[in-house]
Amino acid sequence: MTTTYLWTPPPVRSLPVRGKDERLPINRIFCVGRNYHAHAVEMGRPVDKSVEVPFYFTKSPDTLVESGATVAYPPGTENYHYEMELVLVVGKVGFRVPESEAASIIYGYACGLDMTRRDLQLVARDKGRPWDLGKDIEEGSVVSEVVPMPGKVIDQGTLELRVNGVTKQQSNVDKLIWNIPELISDLSKFYHLQPGDLIFTGTPEGVGPVVASERIDGSVEGVGSIVLHVGSAE
Ligand code: MN
Numbered sequence: 001m002t003t004t005y006l007w008t009p010p011p012v013r014s015l016p017v018r019g020k021d022e023r024l025p026i027n028r029i030f031c032v033g034r035n036y037h038a039h040a041v042e043m044g045r046p047v048d049k050s051v052e053v054p055f056y057f058t059k060s061p062d063t064l065v066e067s068g069a070t071v072a073y074p075p076g077t078e079n080y081h082y083e084m085e086l087v088l089v090v091g092k093v094g095f096r097v098p099e100s101e102a103a104s105i106i107y108g109y110a111c112g113l114d115m116t117r118r119d120l121q122l123v124a125r126d127k128g129r130p131w132d133l134g135k136d137i138e139e140g141s142v143v144s145e146v147v148p149m150p151g152k153v154i155d156q157g158t159l160e161l162r163v164n165g166v167t168k169q170q171s172n173v174d175k176l177i178w179n180i181p182e183l184i185s186d187l188s189k190f191y192h193l194q195p196g197d198l199i200f201t202g203t204p205e206g207v208g209p210v211v212a213s214e215r216i217d218g219s220v221e222g223v224g225s226i227v228l229h230v231g232s233a234e
Pocket of ligand 1 (some may be wrong): 031032082083085099200202203
């Protein structure tokens with residue numbers, strides 16, 4: 001018997017894949033917090049890897065927007081920030097994956113913008129509340145085309161972001177506090193990672209605000225580039 005629904009179910013969220021006609025269906029969006037030392041310091045929360053473990057937050061798959069989009073300046077904030085990130089795309093199921101086998105579940109990579117209501121995030125952080133209003137933002141997870149690189153661990157590459165052509169973030173993936181195998185191994189202690197899970201690996205220093213009519217463009221060396229146009233508030 002065919003299942004029927006009260007209303008049309010939400011669409012499958014997906015991304016284009018370089019060199020393929022098929023699109024990549026998205027499962028979950030995980031984000032790593034404070035994974036570059038200089039960014040952790042600029043947020044006033046330095047990281048000591050010898051005594052700390054990675055931490056994560058999630059963004060709903062329906063926050064996904066493709067590179068090139070124009071998005072409305074979101075409601076409820078006066079401090080909307082960009083965060084340029086390398087995004088890892090999971091291609092296989094992985095649970096309690098040892099670091100030595102982490103590469104085996106990698107499908108590829110993309111460029112990502114983890115857009116953030118910084119004012120709301122910091123209020124939540126300082127009051128010990130969840131970060132959802134600061135991070136889980138409609139049209140707030142911007143991702144480029146996916147570049148297939150099965151089994152490849154990216155351990156270096158320049159990462160840059162510009163606003164209206166002015167460089168705001170410039171770092172290197174070799175500065176990740178927890179690297180790609182460490183992240184896969186750690187996150188898979190808590191989740192059965194699935195094909196289509198995205199992992200935003202964290203942003204370097206230089207985060208800052210954008211306003212309506214500004215254009216963000218970013219790149220990760222060896223992966224690709226990403227563009228976002230910020231529109232007026234609704
Ligand atoms: Mn981030």
